[in-house]
Amino acid sequence: MLTFLFWNVNNKSLQENIVRLVQNHRVDVLMLAEYDDTIPIGNILFMLNRGQESLYHYVPNNSCKRVHLITRFNDSMMPSVYEDTRSVYRHLTLPGLPEILLVVSHLPSKLYHNDSDQISSSIHFAQKIRQTETQIGHTRTLLVGDLNMNPFEYGITSVSGLNATMSRRKAMKAERKSNDVQYPYFYNPMWNLFGDVTPGPPGTYHYNSGANSWHIFDQMMLRPALLNHFNSHHIQILETDGEESLLSTQGLPKQSDHLPILFALEL
Amino acid sequence: MIDLWPNDITVDQVSVRAPVNILREQASVLAQKTQNLVKADVQPYEREFWELGKDVVGIKEPLDMPSQPFKYSFELVAPVLNNYSYLLFAIFHNVDMYPTQVKLAKSLHVDKETRELSANTEEEFLTILGDIFKAPKTKTIIQSLIAQSTSLPNQ
Numbered sequence: 001m002l003t004f005l006f007w008n009v010n011n012k013s014l015q016e017n018i019v020r021l022v023q024n025h026r027v028d029v030l031m032l033a034e035y036d037d038t039i040p041i042g043n044i045l046f047m048l049n050r051g052q053e054s055l056y057h058y059v060p061n062n063s064c065k066r067v068h069l070i071t072r073f074n075d076s077m078m079p080s081v082y083e084d085t086r087s088v089y090r091h092l093t094l095p096g097l098p099e100i101l102l103v104v105s106h107l108p109s110k111l112y113h114n115d116s117d118q119i120s121s122s123i124h125f126a127q128k129i130r131q132t133e134t135q136i137g138h139t140r141t142l143l144v145g146d147l148n149m150n151p152f153e154y155g156i157t158s159v160s161g162l163n164a165t166m167s168r169r170k171a172m173k174a175e176r177k178s179n180d181v182q183y184p185y186f187y188n189p190m191w192n193l194f195g196d197v198t199p200g201p202p203g204t205y206h207y208n209s210g211a212n213s214w215h216i217f218d219q220m221m222l223r224p225a226l227l228n229h230f231n232s233h234h235i236q237i238l239e240t241d242g243e244e245s246l247l248s249t250q251g252l253p254k255q256s257d258h259l260p261i262l263f264a265l266e267l
Numbered sequence: 268m269i270d271l272w273p274n275d276i277t278v279d280q281v282s283v284r285a286p287v288n289i290l291r292e293q294a295s296v297l298a299q300k301t302q303n304l305v306k307a308d309v310q311p312y313e314r315e316f317w318e319l320g321k322d323v324v325g326i327k328e329p330l331d332m333p334s335q336p337f338k339y340s341f342e343l344v345a346p347v348l349n350n351y352s353y354l355l356f357a358i359f360h361n362v363d364m365y366p367t368q369v370k371l372a373k374s375l376h377v378d379k380e381t382r383e384l385s386a387n388t389e390e391e392f393l394t395i396l397g398d399i400f401k402a403p404k405t406k407t408i409i410q411s412l413i414a415q416s417t418s419l420p421n422q
Contacts (some may be wrong), residue, residue, distance in 0.1 A: 039418065040347060040415075040416055040417050040418050041347050042304050042347040042413075042416030042417040043417045043418060043419050045302060045303055045304060045347065045416075045417075046302050046304060046416075046417050046419055047419070048302075049302035049303055050302060052302075053299075055298065055299065055302065055303045056303065057303055057346065058303065058346040058347045059346075060346050060347070060349055060350045075346070
């Protein structure tokens with residue numbers, strides 16, 4: 001079982017919360033967005049590794065400053081395949097396990113980009129993911145990040161965008177044809193986490209914008225080739241770091257305006 | 268088929284450690300000691316790298332690439348500082364491993380005689396490594412990399 005945690009920490013100094021989350025959930029791959037670079041990320045590494053035999057590693061990026069990765073694996077086991085200013089593409093090559101393309105991203109914010117901009121950037125992003133899959137020769141792709149769009153928005157669902165469906169059965173069809181071109185599906189389990197029926201908060205991000213002020217901008221999605229390794233119950237939006245609540249007394253995100261997502265792959 | 272080879276040639280009975288494996292062990296120890304804030308990278312020492320590093324290592328002549336076929340560099344690396352690296356030394360040896368030649372970074376040696384050291388045995392090699400790791404300059408570099416990697420007090 002490989003455990004992943006993603007959190008947009010909103011440039012806040014949340015080192016202790018981060019360390020508790022990683023330790024309490026035995027996280028293998030920690031992914032952070034909007035990490036305040038004035039606070040050395042070495043602090044987290046130091047706090048995680050203090051007194052431990054099995055050490056976490058920082059995985060340095062080349063050009064992407066928007067996301068940071070800390071893992072249980074030496075960075076040689078997750079070489080960079082591609083990188084731009086918003087996303088890192090790492091080829092997770094752990095001994096005895098199927099190789100995985102891990103894409104971690106922080107896509108453009110709605111504050112500075114309208115819907116059309118976001119759709120355009122999604123189309124470009126999806127194209128780059130497909131190109132990278134062709135380059136590495138498989139489609140066991142896991143996409144994680146703050147996509148700054150909800151799972152139902154066009155940038156996420158449109159065929160030439162990320163083509164991400166809420167239905168596992170549909171995703172298993174692998175591809176969807178449009179204008180004679182086949183586009184591979186992503187399965188997006190984040191749909192299941194909306195609202196009050198499932199455990200956890202109604203979304204990952206709260207922005208006071210009317211009746212539906214909860215959003216799920218922070219998402220994980222995977223290609224059909226990984227679906228056999230993913231149990232939809234093994235994903236959650238966290239409301240506590242194990243010791244301290246991440247929600248205010250009003251039930252809103254307290255430390256960051258985003259909440260962390262935790263999920264696992266059965267490999 | 269007749270086996271003409273002696274019986275003590277087996278994978279199990281190799282008792283000697285290659286210098287490069289000693290370097291890798293020490294790299295692992297350093298990572299553990301510094302909580303992965305400073306690592307050591309042991310890599311085959313390529314000609315291009317040699318050319319780039321010749322000023323650092325203190326070799327002026329462009330054709331001064333050692334002739335031994337086994338060449339490895341030992342670099343300090345700070346992952347959270349964009350993988351900043353500092354070449355500490357390089358080793359060179361023939362197939363029989365000893366003598367192993369150790370060429371120090373320019374900042375570590377005090378004169379021409381101490382620039383290049385030679386170990387005739389594993390024991391001598393370990394002594395040289397210990398001296399390099401204990402050198403004030405080495406400690407200063409490591410402490411500086413740690414200090415720039417974190418802002419936590421009381422380390």
